[in-house]
Amino acid sequence: MKNLLLYAKKYKKEFILAVICIEAETIFELIIPMIMADIIDVGVANGDRHYILAKGFQMVFFAVLSLILGHACARFTARCGNGVGAQIRLAEFQKMQTYSFANTDRFSTPSLVTRLTSDITTIQNSICNGMRPGFRSPVMMITAMVVSFYLNAKLAMVFYLAAPTLAVILFFIIKNVRPLYAKMQGAMDMVNRIIQENLVAIRVVKAYVRGDYEIEKFQKVNSNLQNTSERSFSLAALNMPAMQFVMYGTILSILWFGGNMVIVGNMKVGALTSFLSYVLQVLNSLMMFSNVFLLFTRSLTSWRRISEVLEEEPVINDDRAKNITITKGGIRFENVSFKYKDTAKEYVLSDISFEIKPGQTVGIIGQTGAAKSTLVQLIPRLYEATSGNIYIDGHPIYEYTQDHLRDSIAMVLQKNTLFSGTVKENLYWGKEDATDEELEQACKIACVDEFMDRLKDGYDTELGQGGVNVSGGQKQRLCIARAILKAPKVLILDDSTSALDTATEAKIKEGLEKTLPGTTKIIISQRITSIMHADQIIVLNDGRINAIGSHEQLLEENEIYQDIYYSQQKGGTQGL
Structure with a gap:
């Protein structure tokens, strides 16, 4: 909770103003029943119309004040709640940017999306919907109880029976609903996972006519979420009927005992009416407070999930970084081994040692699953080597800051990624201040100019999410152009020309040799x-x-190498 309150610090002013409005509104509302008692016991009893009108105007005045304060409270509460939600969302997203691949592997992508959206929305709604009753109900309850005891201490003894009953019911509900809220958020993660997988692989689903299978798979997780939500909300919904049962039981008791007091002359009708108003306020306060507890319980479940993301320590950091820069791009692997998890029995890479001199072009080849992509991902520290060291220009890579190291290395990954936005905006990822001439030069080297004139608005053409409105080969060429714009010291092409014909591929390589002669190039290919x-x-x-x-x-x-070579040649069998 201490960490959660840190995010509310920026909205302390709105929070304080909201609390002041809530308490002032509550006080004015509590005054109204006392005025109503005076109207009945004095004005009505004595037939004093002037007194009734005067007190009536007082009631209207306090009611209008309460309305204005309620509106102000709603505005300040909304600012505070939505502001805190935005702060947490920003902090969580910023934290995720510090993660290495090893960190993101610990959370599924759909789970991170849920923690960044649904869980934060739960906290946001708890603040917006819970602040008013949370601060209003204690003041209203205490004040109303004090006045009730002042009006008739004997009749107010009914609270000693009602309050413990409500407390026991609330404890039972919260104890059982808390674990269900956690299961519900986990079930939501599963729903998001299936949706994401289906949307990403929608072409595969259509091609294999697996729509019915996907619907059945989604139905299972959706039903699980539905059942979990029904159990949690059904249990939480018991709060209302339990409160109403106690409330009506208390009112009946007061009417029974209070009515007898009025008959024998120990209490006036106005006092009983006023007493009932305060009793209803006390019971309504308890009901509001119990709802706040349920909101608070759910928000704590969501906050625990968010805290897991915020407290996750990045596996890769700059603790050993020095103020040095990469100038040449020479690379050396020295007895490097790697496995994705410390608990894994086998290494993905074992005892890797080799050297690449600055400006050299190195090819990496091997059967599928030989860990080629994993090997190059160790160079920019997307993953950290489990043992051994990797050197660039004679310095261990951990002596460079992550920003500088990755800024000096351009990677075109096996899975090409483009972002929503224009072609030009995607290319600017390579160099933010690139001129039009530089863009055109990079596109010419990557053979992007061959299809640029076919795009509707040229460089200003909007690309769909993931670049869905360009072909696989066009996407690869755009990603290569983006990498060229960085003018890196090390260029890594991870099977990034697989969708290109050999003539285009040869043209791109020729352009790279001419444009980036001093750049160390690592090419992974099948x-x-x-x-x-x-x-x-x-x-x-x-x-x-x-x-x-x-x-x-x-x-x-x-x-x-021979097997791979001859299998790719025409008439390879005869060659063997």
Whole structure:
């Protein structure tokens, strides 16, 4: 709760003003029943019309004041609640930006989305809907009880029976509903996961005619969310009938005993009417307070889930970073091993050692699952090596700040990603202040200019989410152009020309050699033609280096390389 209150610090003024309005509104509302008692006991009893009108105007005045204060309270509460929600949402999103891949692997993407949206909305709504009754009900309850005891102490003894009954019921409800709220948020994570998977893979679903299967899968998780929500809200809904049962029981008791007092002359009718008003206020306050507790219980469940994200320590940090920069781009792996989880039995990469000189072009090839992509993701510290060291320009990569290290390395990942926005906005990711000439030059090298004139608005063409309105080959070329704009010291192409024909691929490579001659280039590919002209080629097999050499050396000496080469040649069987 202390951490949660830190996010409300910025809205302390709105919070205080809201509380002042709530308490003032409550006081004015509490005065009204006393005025009503005077109207009945004095004005009506004595037939004093002037007195009745005067007191009536007082009631209207206090009612109008209460209305104005209630409106002001609603505005300040909305500002506070929505502001706190925005602060938490921003803090959570900023925290997620510090995560390495290892951190994000601990949370599923749909779960992070739920924690960033639904859980924060729950807290936001709890503040907006819970602040007024939360601060209003204690004051109203205490004041009304004091006045009730002042009016008739004997009759007010009924509270000693009503209050404990309500407390026991509330304790039972909260104790059982809390774990259900946690299950409900978990069920929502599952629903979001299925929705995300379906939308991302909608083309595969359509191609394999698996719509019915996806509907059935969604129905299961949706039913689970429905059942969990029904159980939690049904249990929480018991609060209202329980409160009403106690309320009506209390009113009947007061009417029974109070009526007898009026008959024997120990109490006036106006006093009994006023007493009933205060009793109703006390019971309504208890009901409001119990609803606040239920809101508070649900928000705590959501806050625990949010706290897990905020308190997650980034696996990769800059604790050992020095004030040094990458100038050449030479890379050296020294006995590097890696596994995704410390508890994993086997390493994904084992005892990797090799050296790439500045400006060299290196190809990496191997069977599917040989951990080629994992290997290059260690260079910009997207993952941290489990053991061993990686050096750039003779310095361990942890001595560079993450921002500088990643800014010096351009990666075109295996899965090409474009963002919603224009073509130009996507290219600016490579260089924010790039001129039109630089954009055109990068696009020419990446062969983007070949299809740019076919786009409706050229560089200002809006790309759909993930670049859905361009083909796979066009997407790859845009991503390569974006990387070229960085003018990096190290350029990593992770199977990023797989959707291109060999002529276009050769043209891009020729342009890269001319434009970025001093850049160290690492090319991962399944096609030998993509890497055969590299200065050296690394053959990976089951997470280990099987061989390193030139195309000619490997073709003559390495069996794995030979198998890949001949399998990709026409008439490979005869060649063997």
